[in-house]
Amino acid sequence: MEKHQLIQRFSADQLQQRVRELADEIRTDYRNRQLVVIGILKGAFIFLADLIRHLNIPSEVDFIRLASYGSLTESSGSIRVTKDIELPIAGKHVLVVEDIVDSGITMAWLLDHLRGKNPESVKTCVCIDKCERREKSVAADYIGFRVTQGFLVGYGLDWSEQYRYLPDIYEVKFL
Numbered sequence: 466m467e468k469h470q471l472i473q474r475f476s477a478d479q480l481q482q483r484v485r486e487l488a489d490e491i492r493t494d495y496r497n498r499q500l501v502v503i504g505i506l507k508g509a510f511i512f513l514a515d516l517i518r519h520l521n522i523p524s525e526v527d528f529i530r531l532a533s534y535g536s537l538t539e540s541s542g543s544i545r546v547t548k549d550i551e552l553p554i555a556g557k558h559v560l561v562v563e564d565i566v567d568s569g570i571t572m573a574w575l576l577d578h579l580r581g582k583n584p585e586s587v588k589t590c591v592c593i594d595k596c597e598r599r600e601k602s603v604a605a606d607y608i609g610f611r612v613t614q615g616f617l618v619g620y621g622l623d624w625s626e627q628y629r630y631l632p633d634i635y636e637v638k639f640l
């Protein structure tokens with residue numbers, strides 16, 4: 466691994482506080498609705514776990530895993546599903562939970578994919594909205610934090626499978 470340093474961007478306390486606020490908003494919006502929460506593997510697993518516990522309303526949970534061809538620094542836009550959702554979502558209200566939206570290519574593709582399954586509605590909740598490389602205009606409905614740039618790790622986010630376990634979010638600074 467290249468020599469690097471981790472600089473804290475969001476503390477565990479800040480994350481918990483913000484997730485609680487998002488959950489309060491979402492709970493109000495989905496009152497008396499059949500909600501299916503869909504997490505995008507792997508990055509969103511910790512954010513989703515915190516979110517549904519703060520939400521504390523009856524909801525179903527499923528996961529999807531996508532692979533995108535292209536380099537790490539450049540989304541090619543060619544995406545495929547390596548693990549699809551398993552629950553039926555036709556006629557249900559879907560909330561997609563994602564770790565980071567960057568170019569927007571992954572999210573735009575996923576929304577098309579899910580809409581093909583005829584849900585009643587689809588909304589998105591992202592922990593971090595990073596507008597550095599936005600190409601597809603996807604406006605997330607619920608946003609934890611906005612950042613302009615930087616490669617982030619921790620709280621589920623990895624760098625070559627490292628650092629997902631960290632309770633805080635850090636920016637990787639290359640030395």
Ligand code: 5GP
Nearest residue numbers: 540565566567568569570571616617622623
């Ligand atoms: P997009 O298609 O929006 O460019 O890609 C979003 C995906 O790229 C996210 O789901 C995430 O997996 C990955 N990604 C984008 N920015 C970062 C980052 O700063 N740190 C990490 N660990 N992953 C990122």
Ligand code: MG
Nearest residue numbers: 505506508564
């Ligand atoms: Mg991801």
